[in-house]
Amino acid sequence: MSEYFSLSECDVIGFDLDHTLCRYNLKETSRLIYESFARYLVEHKGYDKDLLHLTPATWDFCFKGLVVDLEEGNLVKLAEDGTVLRATHGTKNLSIDDIIKHYGPKREWNHFNSLNTSYTRSAKYYFYDNYFDLPGALLCARAVDMLNKVKINQSEITSDFWKDIVAAIDHNYNTSAFREDTGTYFPSVKRCPGRYLQPCSDAVKRWLRSMKNSGKILLLITSSHSDYCRLVCEHILGSDFEELFDIIITNALKPGFFSLVPQQRPFRTLVDDVEESEGLPSLEKPGWYSQGNWPHLHELLKNMTNKTEPKVVYFGDSMRSDMFPACSFGKWETVMIVEEMEGEGVPRANATPSNSPTPSESPAEKKGKFEVRVKGMKSPSAVSNQWGSYFVDVQKNEGEETRRLTWCCHSIHTYSTMAIPSIEAIADLPLDFKFQRFFSDKPITSGYYPRPPDSLLKWEEN
Numbered sequence: 001m002s003e004y005f006s007l008s009e010c011d012v013i014g015f016d017l018d019h020t021l022c023r024y025n026l027k028e029t030s031r032l033i034y035e036s037f038a039r040y041l042v043e044h045k046g047y048d049k050d051l052l053h054l055t056p057a058t059w060d061f062c063f064k065g066l067v068v069d070l071e072e073g074n075l076v077k078l079a080e081d082g083t084v085l086r087a088t089h090g091t092k093n094l095s096i097d098d099i100i101k102h103y104g105p106k107r108e109w110n111h112f113n114s115l116n117t118s119y120t121r122s123a124k125y126y127f128y129d130n131y132f133d134l135p136g137a138l139l140c141a142r143a144v145d146m147l148n149k150v151k152i153n154q155s156e157i158t159s160d161f162w163k164d165i166v167a168a169i170d171h172n173y174n175t176s177a178f179r180e181d182t183g184t185y186f187p188s189v190k191r192c193p194g195r196y197l198q199p200c201s202d203a204v205k206r207w208l209r210s211m212k213n214s215g216k217i218l219l220l221i222t223s224s225h226s227d228y229c230r231l232v233c234e235h236i237l238g239s240d241f242e243e244l245f246d247i248i249i250t251n252a253l254k255p256g257f258f259s260l261v262p263q264q265r266p267f268r269t270l271v272d273d274v275e276e277s278e279g280l281p282s283l284e285k286p287g288w289y290s291q292g293n294w295p296h297l298h299e300l301l302k303n304m305t306n307k308t309e310p311k312v313v314y315f316g317d318s319m320r321s322d323m324f325p326a327c328s329f330g331k332w333e334t335v336m337i338v339e340e341m342e343g344e345g346v347p348r349a350n351a352t353p354s355n356s357p358t359p360s361e362s363p364a365e366k367k368g369k370f371e372v373r374v375k376g377m378k379s380p381s382a383v384s385n386q387w388g389s390y391f392v393d394v395q396k397n398e399g400e401e402t403r404r405l406t407w408c409c410h411s412i413h414t415y416s417t418m419a420i421p422s423i424e425a426i427a428d429l430p431l432d433f434k435f436q437r438f439f440s441d442k443p444i445t446s447g448y449y450p451r452p453p454d455s456l457l458k459w460e461e462n
Helices: 026-045 056-061 096-103 112-118 135-149 154-173 185-191 202-213 226-237 294-305 319-328 339-344 407-415 454-461
Strands: 012-015 067-069 074-078 084-089 125-127 217-221 247-250 287-291 312-316 333-337 392-397 400-405 418-420
Touching (some): 026 154, 026 185, 056 135, 074 135, 084 096, 084 392, 154 185, 202 217, 217 294, 217 312, 312 319, 319 407, 392 454, 400 407
Parallel strands (some): 012 217, 012 312, 217 247, 247 287, 312 333, 333 418
Antiparallel strands (some): 067 074, 074 084
């Protein structure tokens, strides 16, 4: 394998939608998602209304890559070998002594091997690796704080409140919520999409068309339902977005789309955004489909390219849903969108100025407005004072400090061909541009474009 990678070598260019092709206003969206979950807990499960009250400083806790240890009731940040680098109970930091009490003198998290080899979810832990559920980590921690105040038994906290968190997620994100206008999330985005979604730049649109015109097959695979996908794509790409893609797959239910073999779900056709009850025995032609599986898609791509092994590259933002399964099961090249790179000094091309005005609100939106201001709020992709860097951290032990790669950073190097802060970062480059890939014989910083994040540059210097 060459240490370089070029899009011109690929037959198929695939994309996830949310936080990959579609950039969200992270501050506004995170506020909305937190509110969506919290309102459900308050209104349907009887939780204290204080859950709805946040200050801008509270958002420093919101950090991608945390694992909820449901057995201990803690949130943990892991090193590449599963060592617990930092941990909290609720929002309160655990001291080194506390971490050792929970995880032993070596600070080993028991379920690391299971998570590290499968990236699946479990009744014993939950991995926060995407921005759609990330505000749930903050909500979990604050709920534990409140439950601890009334001295509820620890086992009751971990078993009961987690069921409520899952119910809140399902209430807001289930596939019928958009159509039925239920929950808080979808009605808000439908009412004011410009508040939450950032249109693709002209450079990205030209880039997509240039790949299509050069004979590449363009593929969109998203776990979002077709109605939400259409709203997002029309806003970010325009009403003619379907012309850009040869194949669109919605409600793909990743990572099962790649990994559930041989018990794969069949593809289904859609009529007015409703799935046909009868599944398709195979995929015969390009088009817009729902659910499905990688083996049937692979057969279609072989027919479309007239190649026994078409070369596919897939852009995504989630290790669990995109990078790990596409690399491990699909054997695809993978490009990970890592917005945390921007939080550590990596420039984003054509960035929207930070002082851009927020779309105005209607009186209806102001009524009952969520009690937190964007001003002073940390973006979830920025470095956290409480959790540190997404890529590198310091392990403190008996007066010694050792710099460690985080498990999230190690996963990027293992299952991604390369990492970029956004699609915009490469949209102006020619298709035959040669990127350095993550390569075992090269420094760990080699696969980041346009440059590594600050913490990894310091790591390399040391």
